[in-house]
Amino acid sequence: MNPVHAALAYFVWFLSTYYLLFFILTLFANESRLFERRRLGAQRPLVTILVPAYNEQGKIAQTIASLKRITYERVEVIVINDGSKDRTSDETRAAIKGDGRFRLIDRRENRGKGASLNDGIAAARGEYIVTIDADTVVEPNILQKVLPYFDDEKVGAVTVSVLVKRPQRFLHRVLELEYIIGLSLFLRLLSFMGIVFVTPGPFSIYRASMLRKIQGFDASNITEDLEIAYRIRFAGYRIVNCMDAKVYTILPPTFKGLYRQRRRWYTGAIQTMYQHRKQIFTTRQGLFSAFIVFNYSLIFVGIILFLSSMYLAASHLTQQLWEYQYTGWNFLENLKEYRFDILRFSGIEIIGLMGLLSTFVLLGLGLYYTRTNVRHKKAAIAGYPVLFFLYQLWWIAAIISAVRGKRVKWK
């Protein structure tokens, strides 16, 4: 009997169930608008696409190739080489050669993504500015899909569906599902509620005047795409999502790379929240502030529950292993004697099962409403709950980094 752990489990279950239902109900209420398409007006404003690049050899060429296939008439592309130590600069020059729409800003010194983007903003001539990652592949008609959203003067930025390009490993296939739910459907639902809190790095488009008004990106922040979203909101603009527009990004190939990426994301999230704590807690941002506080509170309380659960599980396992030494380590004989008895389930087991079920319900609804073909995704679907363990580990690493004030690098 551990009443504190039990109370914490019920509390986290209640909050996370509420969170889940909030989004499911938003989904049902806006089902017909998910893949809404808006018509582009007669005007064709110039759009600048900024591509900051650091050590992107082997990837930058395909990004540039996809940008060349964009069908929108008035585009300029500025690639900013941020002091790469590999052949990024050479590959870029070769890829853009002969195409007047492309320019290269070649920096010798690495100053970070935020600073590179600010250089790009300074050089941009477009009325709208797109920022994309150097390993992103875009749809040819993406600009025609996103530009109509700026007809609303209050819209400062538009995000799109960020999906994973050709996942090969099992973990990448599981993360592909996460991107479908989190960086596609979830952003669309947040858009309906007016609480989009991030402009993802793989592709976001901004109103150029607004970007200059808020002085561009924070070069000192490791998640500049998240931080700028807060300032866009505080400046009175909205961020919306066009789920119909898709881009494809590449995941870090190794687990270590993935760990670094997530640690950066989550450390940046903590640092951004701390940086803007006054505005979040005191400025009248309505549902946006409430969502930010609720979202991160749930994450942190969830981590405490996770650590408590791991401690109890480890204690129990240690006790069991200790006891087995007295009986000759006869695990198998004891396993044969095991009989399932549902009456041994306490409330915690019941809510645990409900939590697992709700994970698959959310995943199922997400895949259904995003019209995803699940034929080759069954193994990834079965492995999806594993992500929740990884989230805890990544968040714990991020909290430690943030508390230590450790500088988390991009790469």
Added chain:
Amino acid sequence: MKKMKNIVPILALLITIFLFATVLLVSSTFEQRRQVYLDTEMQKVYNSLNDMQIYMLMSDTYDQKMACIAYKEKLRDLDKTTWQLGQKIDQYRAASEEFRKDPYYLQQKQVFNENEMLYLLLLKKVKETCDMQQSIIIFFYQNSDDCKKCDDQSFILTDIHRDIDKDAAIFSFDIDLNLTTVRLLREYYDVKELPCVVIDDHPYCGIQGRDFIVGKICENVTTLPQCQTQNASG
């Protein structure tokens, strides 16, 4: 659209509260079923012990040996039922007591220990009357917060019971229940340290390993397959 935005948070909260109430209802239903199960099993044990007492009277009144066949059959079932019931009380208690102790389970443990005492006394008498080769093991323990090794000893005895449940009867008495009968038995065997295992009237206090206990059982029950294995390896 604004109306929808306002309704969604409230509706989500209402559904969450409904689901929470469902969890509480399911928990409550499980609790009721646990209690029904334990009451039923306890009644079975009680009925079996009643039967044993009747057989005892029959032996005393008529022929001493006439009830021995009935005893042996009854003991086979009673031993397994009693052991499993003891485990279920502990398991169901752990499932029920998430936030507070439940007096029902304390009461069940007390009744169970008293029934075990009755069973122990009847078994001793039956052994004498019917000349049975069965070891009797009495295990004294207390709450694991005060006696860390008690859990270990319990695990060892559970393991032994699984292998030789027909040839050894194991009785577990919780000192924390403060039952007079258990206290008297503890004083009789002069148990000063916990955990303590009394094997065929010889107390061995402190944690005792599986091989030791099986070895002691083999001194009285030579027909056990484990005893032949032990002799061969010895």
